[in-house]
Each structure stands twice: as structure tokens, then as C-alpha cells.
Amino acid sequence: MPHQKASEPSLLLVDDDDVFGSVMARALGRRGYAVHWAQTGTQALQLARQHRPSHAVFDLRLLEGESGLNLIGPLRDIEPGIRIVVLTGYASIATAIDAIKLGAAYYLPKPVDADAIVRAFGHAPGEAPAPQAPGEPEPLSVRRLEWEHIQRVLTEHGGNISAAARSLNMHRRTLQRKLGKRAINR
Amino acid sequence: MPHQKASEPSLLLVDDDDVFGSVMARALGRRGYAVHWAQTGTQALQLARQHRPSHAVFDLRLLEGESGLNLIGPLRDIEPGIRIVVLTGYASIATAIDAIKLGAAYYLPKPVDADAIVRAFGHAPGEAPAPQAPGEPEPLSVRRLEWEHIQRVLTEHGGNISAAARSLNMHRRTLQRKLGKRAINR
DNA sequence: CCCGGGGCGCGACATTTCGTCGCAGCCGCC
DNA sequence: GGCGGCTGCGACGAAATGTCGCGCCCCGGG
Numbered sequence: 001m002p003h004q005k006a007s008e009p010s011l012l013l014v015d016d017d018d019v020f021g022s023v024m025a026r027a028l029g030r031r032g033y034a035v036h037w038a039q040t041g042t043q044a045l046q047l048a049r050q051h052r053p054s055h056a057v058f059d060l061r062l063l064e065g066e067s068g069l070n071l072i073g074p075l076r077d078i079e080p081g082i083r084i085v086v087l088t089g090y091a092s093i094a095t096a097i098d099a100i101k102l103g104a105a106y107y108l109p110k111p112v113d114a115d116a117i118v119r120a121f122g123h124a125p126g127e128a129p130a131p132q133a134p135g136e137p138e139p140l141s142v143r144r145l146e147w148e149h150i151q152r153v154l155t156e157h158g159g160n161i162s163a164a165a166r167s168l169n170m171h172r173r174t175l176q177r178k179l180g181k182r183a184i185n186r
Numbered sequence: 187m188p189h190q191k192a193s194e195p196s197l198l199l200v201d202d203d204d205v206f207g208s209v210m211a212r213a214l215g216r217r218g219y220a221v222h223w224a225q226t227g228t229q230a231l232q233l234a235r236q237h238r239p240s241h242a243v244f245d246l247r248l249l250e251g252e253s254g255l256n257l258i259g260p261l262r263d264i265e266p267g268i269r270i271v272v273l274t275g276y277a278s279i280a281t282a283i284d285a286i287k288l289g290a291a292y293y294l295p296k297p298v299d300a301d302a303i304v305r306a307f308g309h310a311p312g313e314a315p316a317p318q319a320p321g322e323p324e325p326l327s328v329r330r331l332e333w334e335h336i337q338r339v340l341t342e343h344g345g346n347i348s349a350a351a352r353s354l355n356m357h358r359r360t361l362q363r364k365l366g367k368r369a370i371n372r
Numbered sequence: 373c374c375c376g377g378g379g380c381g382c383g384a385c386a387t388t389t390c391g392t393c394g395c396a397g398c399c400g401c402c
Numbered sequence: 403g404g405c406g407g408c409t410g411c412g413a414c415g416a417a418a419t420g421t422c423g424c425g426c427c428c429c430g431g432g
Contacts, residue, residue: 091279092279093277093279093282093293093295096279096282096283096286097282097286097292097293100283100286100287101286106283107279107283109279138276138353139275139276139335139338139339139342139353139354140276140277140278140295141354141355141356142332142335142336142354142355142356143355145295145297145331145332145335146328146331146332148277148295149295149328149331150328152294152302156305160408161408161409162407162408162409163408168327168328169327170327170328170390170391171390171391171392172408172409173390173391173392173393173410173411174389174390174391176409176410176411177389177390178389180410346379347379347380348378348379348380349379356419356420357419357420357421358379358380359381359382359419359420359421359422360418360419360420362380362381362382363382363418363419364418366381366382
């Protein structure tokens, strides 16, 4: 369906949300990419093999426990030079680190606009991109700090919620609730 | 000053805060590292050349615009296999990404305890998370983390509760209650 | 000297979040 | 199949938080 102009870079978009996916597909298409949109991990790999995209954008949290993290490796196997930007509505430093270590080019918290994604592709995977410090960095809010801490412990326990809850000395139910809540900004 | 037992891995600690630095130096020393503590970037590089540390821990924000980020490259030039953990009281996803891309092993928001740092060294720079030791070194509780963070921000604002509350994005009343409670308890 | 601005401490009360219990569905294992 | 562990989620009282509002200080400028 995307018109494959020779000059257009091919982009793989993976997101299981119909609304977000279609909107983003159009937005990125308008910005000069030949967009291929997949809604599941397996479909994504299939499209990747078929089109050898030079760029990829996907959500960290796909349907049914499929973590987007597990897509990074296979995608790079298919197309070693691919530039991957991962998105998530539940951003945390811990998962950001994992994503970058696995080879993502950038990581963005989810209320995101297409321009930010395009900009993120500019960050080379071994380079120092940061213009650094516009103003004065504020200390993170108590909530955010708690969120980051929880996320770190969670990944340390391989995503096992029960184990993380025990280790944090908090009730599993409470942890679940906290995890279910979305991105806290400041 | 650190007794260089042959078996102890050498660790470079860089932090310009006297209190935090000395406390952390002792804590890491107790955990089996031969700690060398520097308070500036140039001093850090000097110590690094001298001791060839296998591990490094440093604050992102050093005196006067010296960004810890700029230490990563040089340190790796001196000792390519060095494992670096970056700390910061002003954590953000953006700087975390930069740190990892530049070769840090991990990145931690600043109210940290030595155990968390040691655990962070376990995160290999191209590897998945970490298995988490079966032992007891539990991460500090959310409550203590919050408490330390609040204290830090509070002193940063010279004990001004209202200012700290604004900076933490929490209501003054709530901050007051939290402060009052702990004061009595412990 | 008196006023306005800010910070501090605290009571009161509506909201929200947390701590618990409980249940059902899903593996992986023996 | 039975057992144990993990997960998602409803329910409901208990506890923490968000909000308003007051009175009291201290300080610098009219």
C-alpha cells in the first residue's frame, strides 16, 4: 500500500493500537517514509524480512506479554544497519537502558509526535548526541523517583511482579496498581 | 590510602560532595573494592591513569559545568574494559540514554545505596538485565528512598519547606506531614 | 509604624490510594 | 491430574493525600 518511491526510506512501524498506529503511519508517511505497519511481533518480523526497512519505530508493550525489547535483536539480525526508536507509555530509565543496550537508537515516552521520532533517528547508536542542559535540571518528583526505583527493581527481577513486590516489601496488589498507572511527568 | 590487596578490584569514585563521597567510599570499600576517590574530572583522570581501575562510579554533575558524560570516553581510552556506573540527582531519560550510548554500564537516580551500585556493575554493557542474587541485599524500601530524596532536596533549599515542596511538585501540607511523622519515629 | 509577602504549623474534610482477601485462569512440573 | 507459583482484578475498610483556611512570625519598604 505505501508507494515505494526509490528515494523514500522504508520504515517499519509496530503498534497494536489501531488509532495510534494509523495516525502515526500517516504522519510518518507524510514525512517521507515508506511506512509498513505491523500489529504483532511476528507480523513485524515478516514485514521486516520482506521490505528490509532502514528504520523502525515500535511500542515496547505489545499484545500479550510480547515485549518490544525482544524485537530489537531479530530486527538487527535482519537488517544490521536499522535505526530503531522505541516508544512506550510507561517510560522508565530502567527500560530505556535495556533498549539502548540492545541496540535501539533512541527511546521516547509515549505521548509523542512524529517530529520527535524523526529527530530521534538522528541520534547515532554510538554517538554523543546531547546538546545538554537547556536550563536548570530540577530534582525529580517523589512520584517519579518511586516509579524509577520500582522499574529498576522490576527489571532486576526479570519482570516478575510477585518477586519484585516481595523484594520491595510492598503488596503485590499495590505494585500492580502502581504499574498500571501511566507516565508521570514531572 | 586504600590498601591494595591483590584480590580487590580497583574502583574510581568521582563525586564533588564531601559527605556523599566519603560515605560512599567507605561503603564500597567495605564491599571489597579498593576505592580511589576524586573530586574533579582532571583529578579523576589522573587517578585513573595511575591505578587503572576496573570499575568507576561517578556523578553526572560535577563542579562547574563539568559533565560526567565527558569522562566516560577518556576513562574508556585509559582502561577499555572499565565498567562505569553513572549517578545523578537530576535523572532523566535523555541523559540516561546518552550515558549508555557513551559506554556506561548503568545509570542510577541519586538516592542510591552501595548495594544498588554493586548490582549495577553486574549489568553487562550489551547484555540483558541481571539474574538478581538469590541472597538478601534487598533494595531499599520505597519509604526510605523517598525519605532520603526529600531530605536531600530540603537541604538543597536551605531547609525551606515551601520551596522544597514546590520543587518536588508536592503540596506543602503533605511534605509537612511526612517530615513530622519520621521525625518522631526515627 | 503599619502593611504586604512569605514561610510555618496545624485543624478539618473530601478524595484517592493502599492493604488485604479472595477468586479464577494459566503455565510448568512431577 | 494435582500442586505451586504468577497474574489480573473486584471489593471494602483503613490510612494517606489534596485542599482550604486560619493564626502567627519575621522582614523590608513605604
